Amino acid sequence: VTLPKKLFAGLSILFVALVIFSGKSHAERIKDIAMVEGARSNQLVGFGLVVGLDGTGDQVTQTPFTIQAARSMLQQFGVNLPPGVNPQTKNMASVIVTAELPAFGKPGQKLDVTVSSLGNAGSLRGGELLLTQLKGGNGQVYAVAQGSLVVSGFGAEGNDGSQIQVNTKAAGRIPNGAIIEREVATSISDGSNTVRFLLHEADFSTARNLAFAVNSMMGPGTAKALDGVAVEVIAPSDPADKVAYLAELENISVSRGAPAAKVIINSRSGTVVFGSEVIVGPAAVAHGNLTVTVDESLLVSQPGPFARVGETAVVPESEVVIEEEEVRMFAFEGGVDLKEIVTAVNRVGAAPGDLVAILEALQKAGAISAQLIVI
Numbered sequence: 001v002t003l004p005k006k007l008f009a010g011l012s013i014l015f016v017a018l019v020i021f022s023g024k025s026h027a028e029r030i031k032d033i034a035m036v037e038g039a040r041s042n043q044l045v046g047f048g049l050v051v052g053l054d055g056t057g058d059q060v061t062q063t064p065f066t067i068q069a070a071r072s073m074l075q076q077f078g079v080n081l082p083p084g085v086n087p088q089t090k091n092m093a094s095v096i097v098t099a100e101l102p103a104f105g106k107p108g109q110k111l112d113v114t115v116s117s118l119g120n121a122g123s124l125r126g127g128e129l130l131l132t133q134l135k136g137g138n139g140q141v142y143a144v145a146q147g148s149l150v151v152s153g154f155g156a157e158g159n160d161g162s163q164i165q166v167n168t169k170a171a172g173r174i175p176n177g178a179i180i181e182r183e184v185a186t187s188i189s190d191g192s193n194t195v196r197f198l199l200h201e202a203d204f205s206t207a208r209n210l211a212f213a214v215n216s217m218m219g220p221g222t223a224k225a226l227d228g229v230a231v232e233v234i235a236p237s238d239p240a241d242k243v244a245y246l247a248e249l250e251n252i253s254v255s256r257g258a259p260a261a262k263v264i265i266n267s268r269s270g271t272v273v274f275g276s277e278v279i280v281g282p283a284a285v286a287h288g289n290l291t292v293t294v295d296e297s298l299l300v301s302q303p304g305p306f307a308r309v310g311e312t313a314v315v316p317e318s319e320v321v322i323e324e325e326e327v328r329m330f331a332f333e334g335g336v337d338l339k340e341i342v343t344a345v346n347r348v349g350a351a352p353g354d355l356v357a358i359l360e361a362l363q364k365a366g367a368i369s370a371q372l373i374v375i
Contacts, residue, residue, distance in 0.1 A: 099111045
């Protein structure tokens, strides 16, 4: 038993110090830090059937929806199954089809689609997706998909039940497997005389700087920051002129605002990332470990060689060893920056897990104002 318990025991821990310059920020183009409102992709999803499998399809007794889908499909072609008849089709599987409709996608353009098994099909290798409608979040059909699947996974099984598998066999892709049928309206073609830029990361300073840069280039009053994300810009109402106007705007350089002081902790990998904006006030830190080892052993007690009475007995014996590591203390002066924090931690040999505990204690003591974010 180890006290205190290591935060990231058993993990390969990586310590990363990310230095973010807090002085003059370097300029970035608008297209790199913001997007035009409405110029976004949309998720599409649909339910379909894959046929032509080599006996690796759904077990229909356990996936009745596959038979229901097959009945509905056959009825559209004038084939009606007698009531109560459920054919044991092993070459068919129910699947979920997903795709991403890009911004400004036009009817006739093609999309890549991902096909994933919904039932208990063993493999989709060699299958053919039947015509499947892909719908958006509003329930409207925006594309249709069909085609032969490309499945990267494969596997083999032995008669004794042993098997080997590489990647997954229950999902695949169809390159250019969907055709766009409907266009999504955007703010570019709605005839309005304004556009909005939305920052990828909310920051009031960056929004102000963006509006200032546009006004400096296009004239006073052209742009105004509405909040920490949106910046509204006056633009031509004609779509063709608006496109040319946006092409000029998106290449304007903007100074990004200084980031907030944050410490990012990945609890799964043990990665710790913090920037130079993290400042520690006056504080003294002592960090050490106490290890308690309990060793259980069994001793056999037997009667003497000439004793006429007595029985052999098993007697447990416990040995407790307590080891305490040397506790090393180090002090932070007021206004300590990233470099000094890293130097102090490395000097005492603290691991990233120990660093997390130190930072949490410093925050509780009010000696650090950075946000600790665990992902």
